Amino acid sequence: MAAESSVAVVLKTIEFSETSLIVTLFTRDFGQVTAIAKGARRPKSSFEGSLDLLAVCRVVLIRKASDALDLLTEAKLNRRFRGADKSLTRLHGGYYLAEMLRLLTETHDPQPMLYDLTLDALSQIDGTGNAALALLGFDAIALRLLGHTPTTRTCADCGVATQLDRSVPFSPAAGGVVCGSCRISQPSVFIVRPKTLQCLERLLDNQTRLPLATASANKIDANYRDVRVLLNRYIEVILGKTPRMQSFLPARMEPSE
Amino acid sequence: MKDQEKHAGAVSNLVDQLCRLPGVGRKSAERLAFHLLRVPESEAYALADAIRRIRSDVHYCKACFNLCEDELCSICQDPQRDQTRLCVVEQPRDLMSLEQSQAFSGVYHVLLGRIAPLDGIGPDQLTIEPLVDRVRTGNFVEVIMATNPTVEGDGTALYLSNQLAEYPVQLTRLARGITAGSVLEYANREMIADALTGRQAL
Ligand SMILES: [Zn+2]
Ligand SMILES: [Zn+2]
Numbered sequence: 001m002a003a004e005s006s007v008a009v010v011l012k013t014i015e016f017s018e019t020s021l022i023v024t025l026f027t028r029d030f031g032q033v034t035a036i037a038k039g040a041r042r043p044k045s046s047f048e049g050s051l052d053l054l055a056v057c058r059v060v061l062i063r064k065a066s067d068a069l070d071l072l073t074e075a076k077l078n079r080r081f082r083g084a085d086k087s088l089t090r091l092h093g094g095y096y097l098a099e100m101l102r103l104l105t106e107t108h109d110p111q112p113m114l115y116d117l118t119l120d121a122l123s124q125i126d127g128t129g130n131a132a133l134a135l136l137g138f139d140a141i142a143l144r145l146l147g148h149t150p151t152t153r154t155c156a157d158c159g160v161a162t163q164l165d166r167s168v169p170f171s172p173a174a175g176g177v178v179c180g181s182c183r184i185s186q187p188s189v190f191i192v193r194p195k196t197l198q199c200l201e202r203l204l205d206n207q208t209r210l211p212l213a214t215a216s217a218n219k220i221d222a223n224y225r226d227v228r229v230l231l232n233r234y235i236e237v238i239l240g241k242t243p244r245m246q247s248f249l250p251a252r253m254e255p256s257e
Numbered sequence: 258m259k260d261q262e263k264h265a266g267a268v269s270n271l272v273d274q275l276c277r278l279p280g281v282g283r284k285s286a287e288r289l290a291f292h293l294l295r296v297p298e299s300e301a302y303a304l305a306d307a308i309r310r311i312r313s314d315v316h317y318c319k320a321c322f323n324l325c326e327d328e329l330c331s332i333c334q335d336p337q338r339d340q341t342r343l344c345v346v347e348q349p350r351d352l353m354s355l356e357q358s359q360a361f362s363g364v365y366h367v368l369l370g371r372i373a374p375l376d377g378i379g380p381d382q383l384t385i386e387p388l389v390d391r392v393r394t395g396n397f398v399e400v401i402m403a404t405n406p407t408v409e410g411d412g413t414a415l416y417l418s419n420q421l422a423e424y425p426v427q428l429t430r431l432a433r434g435i436t437a438g439s440v441l442e443y444a445n446r447e448m449i450a451d452a453l454t455g456r457q458a459l
Contacts, residue, residue: 012375017280048445053375053408080447084411088419091412095375245374 003060003073006030009118010055011098015041023051023072025059026101026118031109035061035070047075054081054094056119063108083126089250093125093135096245100139103239104146113208114145120210129211132224132250137212139231140203148238151176152201158182164198167191170230172237190233196226203227224253268294320391322367322384324349332356332364339363344401345388345417347371347410355403363401366391371404371413380416388417392424402430432457 006029014022021040025033040047050057060074083091097118105111117138124134143149154161156176162168171178171186177197183189202216211217220227228249236242268290275286293301317323318330325331332338342363346352352365368383392400400421404410418428434452435444444452 077445077447081408084408084415088412088415091408091415092374094408099375244377248374 003062004030005058005060007078007115008033008057008059008075009098009101009115009122010051010053010057011102013051013053021051022069024102025072026105026115027059027061027110028112028115029110030061030063031111032102032105032107033061033070034107035072037072037075040072040075046073048077050075050077052080054083054098054122055079056081056122081122081126086126089254090125090131092245092248093131093250094122096135096243096249097121097125097138099243099245100142100235103241103243104142111145114142117141117145117208117210124210130217130253132228132253133212133217133220134210135249136220136224136227136231137203137210139235140200141208141210143235143238144204145208148175149204150200150234152197152204153177155179155182157186165194167193168197172234188233192230193226195223196230199223199227200230221253225251317367317369321365322349322369322387323352323365337362341396341398342401343391343395343397343399344403345414346403347405347413351403351405361401363399368404368413371409372416373409383413385417385420389420392421392426397426399427399429402428404430406431406433 006027008025008027010023011026011032012024016022016036019039019041021037023035023037023040025035027033037045037047037051039045040051055077056079057075057077059072059076062071062073064070081094083094101114101118105114121134121138123129125131150156150170150172153164154176155178156171156174157178158181160179162177162179168177168191169180169183169186169189170176170192171183171189173188174182174186177192178186178189199220202219203212205216207213212220232246232249235246271290271293272283272286275281275289276283281289293304314326315324316326318325318333319328320333321330323330323332327334339362342361343366344355344361344363345366345368346355347368347370349367352367355361355365366384366388368385368388370378370383372378372380372383391397400417402414402417404414414430421428432455434455435441435448441449
């Protein structure tokens with residue numbers, strides 16, 4: 001089969017043999033790909049040490065039939081993730097991105113806008129940007145790009161308009177806010193303050209890139225904790241599990257971190 | 258089934274055992290088994306003994322967690338080693354590589370892994386507590402982080418630096434960057450960035 005090339009972020013590597021690695025990539029053109037990189041552990045391979053967690057590289061792949069691993073024949077490093085040079089918060093933020101992409105995306109299902117968002121988030125986390133805000137923005141925009149936008153103004157169950165000026169019940173399982181009559185039939189409902197919902201709306205706004213506009217960032221600042229909890233609980237339902245790195249997410253928004 | 262019937266029980270048992278080793282397929286396993294039947298008896302028994310000995314005699318050094326046969330490894334027992342410099346590595350094989358370079362005369366601490374939260378490996382699963390104890394009670398002036406230059410290796414070094422920050426030791430890490438003997442023209446952007454960050458006074 002013909003070789004295809006794309007840009008990619010490394011999500012996971014497993015030592016496969018003395019010389020080979022199995023690599024999970026999030027590629028811009030083919031979505032998630034798990035491929036074997038033969039000889040990648042040799043000192044002078046054609047992968048030049050580029051296959052490290054969260055590295056961004058240009059890769060050449062040979063796709064195999066559905067049940068076999070793809071073959072990674074080449075990887076050229078564009079940029080290494082340097083979160084560990086800065087702080088544990090930034091390092092863990094990077095790990096969280098890798099885990100979320102592995103859990104949210106599908107094999108051979110291209111999501112180029114999500115890929116571009118990922119690079120934005122990486123450069124915020126791995127630079128001087130606000131990591132807490134970048135992760136919040138990444139989660140919200142990623143959910144929207146993948147068709148998981150929670151409702152904020154209409155009942156996720158029956159579609160009736162809900163009130164914006166007071167606290168409303170939110171049901172992750174239903175997919176957003178719910179009205180008074182529908183909340184009874186929902187398994188796990190919690191109450192969300194209007195300010196938290198407004199922040200969520202700002203995050204889900206039409207933008208697909210990071211960093212978030214300064215106006216949104218300032219609004220979210222005081223409500224960070226509540227919005228983070230809301231998104232965490234929603235994400236748990238979407239994924240059917242709690243991401244391992246969720247408990248490592250920044251507890252507060254600290255611009256200096 | 259046919260293959261197994263070809264060999265007597267003892268041979269096929271050995272082939273099965275060899276097959277379980279990493280990187281050994283059935284063909285190679287058969288070749289190894291028949292090789293062991295051909296060589297002098299003493300040679301075959303030496304291999305069996307060597308395997309038996311690493312399991313019964315080899316364990317982790319009480320001080321540094323290197324592999325050894327006594328309470329303390331030969332490095333920890335050596336009075337010539339500089340007991341004020343401590344080099345932290347991920348695995349015993351990393352220690353061996355550093356020893357082969359003959360460039361370090363201090364002592365080691367083997368973490369027996371690296372912090373990898375994505376795989377559920379936290380600080381508690383490594384030998385970090387004994388390391389902090391050693392630094393607290395020892396006479397070290399320098400602790401060198403020689404974890405692998407990967408995201409997880411660097412992350413482990415960062416975690417350790419935070420843990421050791423309160424003690425009066427100098428924390429350093431291995432230099433990285435451009436390979437000696439190569440030329441700048443062929444070094445990639447990341448190597449050059451590393452080399453610049455880790456530059457030294459002349
Ligand atoms: Zn309803
Ligand atoms: Zn020792």
